[in-house]
Amino acid sequence: MLLFRQMGIRSVTMDMIAEQTGISKRTLYENFSNKDELVEACVMQEIESRKEQAKRILEGSSHIIETYILFMWDHINRLRGTSPLFIKDIQKLYPQSICKQTNEFNNRMRENMKQFIIMGIKDGVFRKEINPDIASILIFEQIKVLHVEGGFETSPLSMFSPAEVFEHISINFIRGISTSKGLELVDFYYSKHKMV
Numbered sequence: 001m002l003l004f005r006q007m008g009i010r011s012v013t014m015d016m017i018a019e020q021t022g023i024s025k026r027t028l029y030e031n032f033s034n035k036d037e038l039v040e041a042c043v044m045q046e047i048e049s050r051k052e053q054a055k056r057i058l059e060g061s062s063h064i065i066e067t068y069i070l071f072m073w074d075h076i077n078r079l080r081g082t083s084p085l086f087i088k089d090i091q092k093l094y095p096q097s098i099c100k101q102t103n104e105f106n107n108r109m110r111e112n113m114k115q116f117i118i119m120g121i122k123d124g125v126f127r128k129e130i131n132p133d134i135a136s137i138l139i140f141e142q143i144k145v146l147h148v149e150g151g152f153e154t155s156p157l158s159m160f161s162p163a164e165v166f167e168h169i170s171i172n173f174i175r176g177i178s179t180s181k182g183l184e185l186v187d188f189y190y191s192k193h194k195m196v
Helices: 002-007 014-021 023-030 036-060 064-080 084-095 095-125 133-145 162-177 180-193
Strands: none
Touching: 014 023, 036 064, 036 084, 036 162, 064 095, 064 162, 064 180, 095 133, 133 162, 162 180
């Protein structure tokens, strides 16, 4: 999967995959009849990996704001290792199969974000006038600019890396919905987990 994410799907050949993994091309074709099958298997494995990582983050964080910050840095790391060509290739080559799976995953994440906001309001770290439905849609709509085909490359944001744009969207979103108590926690956990 890493090879696809770094170079884009079209750029990678079965020969390159065989060489990179140390598996013979014959063995590769015994398991996958073509590159499309292999790509789909890799993306499904990536989704499972993201679910496992989400579970680890949830189990390892002590506060909901820490959870948010850890998810933010996890996604930033994924963006840093992903070529924009990979996202374009997924959208163009696999609109039905893979995009459907990733859309379902994103819908679950949006629902989780809504529940996260509700918990934060109850805990007094998010402002009580925040509408969880609207806020959860807004954050995902802002992030969508990074993944919509042609959208990021043609926007003024394209002079920055997707990881940098995502960080700005994410941190300013949570700061914007936070109470003063929440802001202190955002600053604390942001500093604690800041990655260079």
